[in-house]
Amino acid sequence: MAETSRQRMGELLRKLFEILKAQPEGLGAAQALKTLASSVTLSPYEASFYENSGARRFEKTVRFATIACVKAGWLTKHKGIWSITDEGLSAYDRIKEPAAFRRESDRLYAQWKAAQLRDPSGLSYASAKLSEQSDLTFDVDAETASMTYEQAEEQAWGEIEQHLLKMPPYDFQDLVSDLLRAMSYHIGWVSPPGKDDGVDIIANNDPLGTRPPRIKVQVKRVAHRVDTDGLKSFIAIINEDDVGLFISTGGFTRDAQSFARNQERRKITLIDSERLIELWIQFYSKLDDKARARMPLTPIYFLTPQS
Structure with a gap:
């Protein structure tokens, strides 16, 4: 330079x-x-x-x-x-x-x-x-390669996140349902258009929903981070024998993450866009063609920069 x-x-x-x-x-x-x-x-x-x-x-x-x-x-x-x-x-x-x-x-x-x-x-x-x-x-060549990798990763993740943000809300809800199925959960109920009382999806560990815990899922396709107040309203509808799964493309504030971790009687899992995409990639082979079409991904390989 x-x-x-x-x-x-x-x-x-x-x-x-x-x-x-x-x-x-x-x-x-x-x-x-x-x-x-x-x-x-x-x-x-x-x-x-x-x-x-x-x-x-x-x-x-x-x-x-x-x-x-x-x-x-x-x-x-x-x-x-x-x-x-x-x-x-x-x-x-x-x-x-x-x-x-x-x-x-x-x-x-x-x-x-x-x-x-x-x-x-x-x-x-x-x-x-x-x-x-x-x-x-x-070692300009090595650092240029590192910068190229960095920009490629940045562009790829940015495009995927924008794809999720532009997705119609109920298509995004279906994408989450598809992912849970690929993870071997059984979808018992998906909220139809309209008021959902804070729960968008109910998933179970078995086809009949007889084996606990029941998983209550709230899905937020937003650009901003969910704060503690937004999380409290969801936790209020989670029973002690339920598991709460809150998925938000915008992520969560640090206070909200801390609030979820410190729950003693309720099990709450927070998933941001990064974790959602990682799970989508991990279980991609188990998704059917219709599910993959919601967010089709192709791996591209780069020489890994020095750590």
């Missing part, structure tokens, strides 16, 4: 951390980059585009720089969601000067790389040198 100085890159990274600090639940990478771009004035180089791909240099430059932050333990990336770690928050508060912030992430990156190669010197890999003038540059 010869066209972007360490000072400038440090400024961008610190601004990105400021944005993510305000999002303790994490933020989608695309939204984080969009917010960052609107918060700073792009240089002519950053605002220019690559001739081959047509992508803007700004986004790729920032993505590349965040790799060091991930290896430093400051940032996590999980299926397109970026989050600051406690170590990252500490570094953000402790290292105010942008160039020093970038330099420290580079130093920790070099330590990580040296450990990967069992290099006792700690900083000799590919003659990596830290200076005021030049950024840490080594």
